[in-house]
Amino acid sequence: MLLLKRFLPLISAAAALSVHLLVPNSPKFFEKPLPYLTFILYAAGIAFAVCIAVSFFKKDFGEKYTYIAPFYAAALLFINIYNLVTLKLMLIPSIYFPCLDKILNVFVKEKLFLLTCLAHSARLLFLGFSIGLICGLTTGILVGWSKHWNYWVTPFIKIVGPIPSTAWIPIALVCFPSTRQASVFLIALAVWFPITVLTSSGISNVKNAYFEVASTLGASTFQKIFKIALPDAMPSIFIGVFSGTCASFLTLMTAEMLGVKFGIGWYINWQREVLAYANVYAGLITIAVSFSLIITALFKVRDSLLGWQKGVIKW
Numbered sequence: 297m298l299l300l301k302r303f304l305p306l307i308s309a310a311a312a313l314s315v316h317l318l319v320p321n322s323p324k325f326f327e328k329p330l331p332y333l334t335f336i337l338y339a340a341g342i343a344f345a346v347c348i349a350v351s352f353f354k355k356d357f358g359e360k361y362t363y364i365a366p367f368y369a370a371a372l373l374f375i376n377i378y379n380l381v382t383l384k385l386m387l388i389p390s391i392y393f394p395c396l397d398k399i400l401n402v403f404v405k406e407k408l409f410l411l412t413c414l415a416h417s418a419r420l421l422f423l424g425f426s427i428g429l430i431c432g433l434t435t436g437i438l439v440g441w442s443k444h445w446n447y448w449v450t451p452f453i454k455i456v457g458p459i460p461s462t463a464w465i466p467i468a469l470v471c472f473p474s475t476r477q478a479s480v481f482l483i484a485l486a487v488w489f490p491i492t493v494l495t496s497s498g499i500s501n502v503k504n505a506y507f508e509v510a511s512t513l514g515a516s517t518f519q520k521i522f523k524i525a526l527p528d529a530m531p532s533i534f535i536g537v538f539s540g541t542c543a544s545f546l547t548l549m550t551a552e553m554l555g556v557k558f559g560i561g562w563y564i565n566w567q568r569e570v571l572a573y574a575n576v577y578a579g580l581i582t583i584a585v586s587f588s589l590i591i592t593a594l595f596k597v598r599d600s601l602l603g604w605q606k607g608v609i610k611w
Contacts, residue, residue: 301362302351304369306344312376313337315384322386325395332400333379340372394574402578409563410582416558417548418586420476424483425544432488432540433533436495440529441521446496453492461486461543462550469554479551486547487540494536498529534598541594545587560586 316333351358375396381387383395403410438445439453461482468478499521506524515523526533552561560579567575 301365302348302358305365305372306341306348308369308372308376309337309341309344312372312379313341315376316379319380319384321383324386325383325390327398330397330401332404333375333396336400344368391571392573394577398574399577399581402575406575406578410560410578413558413560413563413579414582414586416556416562417552417560420479420552420556420559421483421544421548424480424548425487425541427480428484428487428540428544429491429537431484432491432536433495435488435492436533436536437499437521437526439492440496440499441525453489457489457493461547465550465554475551475554475556479548479554479556482551483544483547486543490539490543491533491536494532494539495529498532499525501532502528530602534594534602538591538594541591545583549583 313334316337321329347361351361379396382390382393383397435449435453439449440446464482464485465478468481469475472478472481502525506528507520510520510524548559549561549564552559553565556562560583564576564579567573567579
């Protein structure tokens with residue numbers, strides 16, 4: 297069974313390549329054939345063959361590869377099915393569901409423009425996220441540490457926080473001189489709320505005995521906050537960071553459709569309006585890959601800072 301698992305991706309890649317090369321295209325498809333999917337399937341087959349060979353000599357690699365192999369096989373099966381219902385049989389409208397080669401062609405022809413849009417989105421996201429993170433941590437520390445701040449600020453958080461940041465779009469457009477500044481504000485607002493709530497919750501749940509010991513040793517208020525409260529609340533803070541990051545992605549896409557020049561969200565909306573759905577899917581794939589890399593990087597940072605929790609808390 298384990299041996300079969302290792303060969304599943306290679307079998308799936310071979311099946312997808314066979315269908316792509318041997319099954320004729322739909323008579324309704326009049327465009328010039330493109331080589332991109334063929335190249336990718338060949339490359340995938342070679343890569344999986346190499347992985348299978350290495351897995352027999354390296355036990356650790358073999359275990360990891362065997363574990364993830366069914367997922368790769370399923371992904372290639374999906375590609376095969378999509379290729380069948382679009383390019384080969386054309387069972388669904390091609391204008392809304394273009395074949396994979398047309399989507400891949402967008403990356404080849406418009407890679408520089410996509411990178412430019414991605415850079416604009418990254419800058420907008422970084423500004424909004426940074427402001428929201430700083431404000432969220434500051435508010436969370438004040439509310440979680442001080443009863444005075446908790447008394448005055450908590451009602452405001454309960455009233456304003458649950459309102460989706462996108463609901464503030466009409467007010468943001470009036471209050472800020474440009475759509476870019478309004479977009480930064482909306483992203484920051486989306487990040488601020490979950491980080492504030494979970495930071496304050498984490499700090500307020502720190503055991504009082506820790507502070508009593510710190511007071512006995514002569515620790516200042518600053519040391520109690522940054523040497524005891526924040527490190528102990530870090531797991532809760534990271535949950536807020538992850539929630540805020542996901543909220544910032546959603547807000548970014550909405551904000552860029554308001555009139556921001558360039559950006560992936562703007563690109564997708566523009567291509568949708570001209571019915572260039574191959575470009576729309578290329579933009580969606582770019583978003584998926586980029587945001588996945590950001591989340592992976594955050595997981596790496598969390599694992600590095602919270603290495604002491606390994607084996608104690610399951611994420």
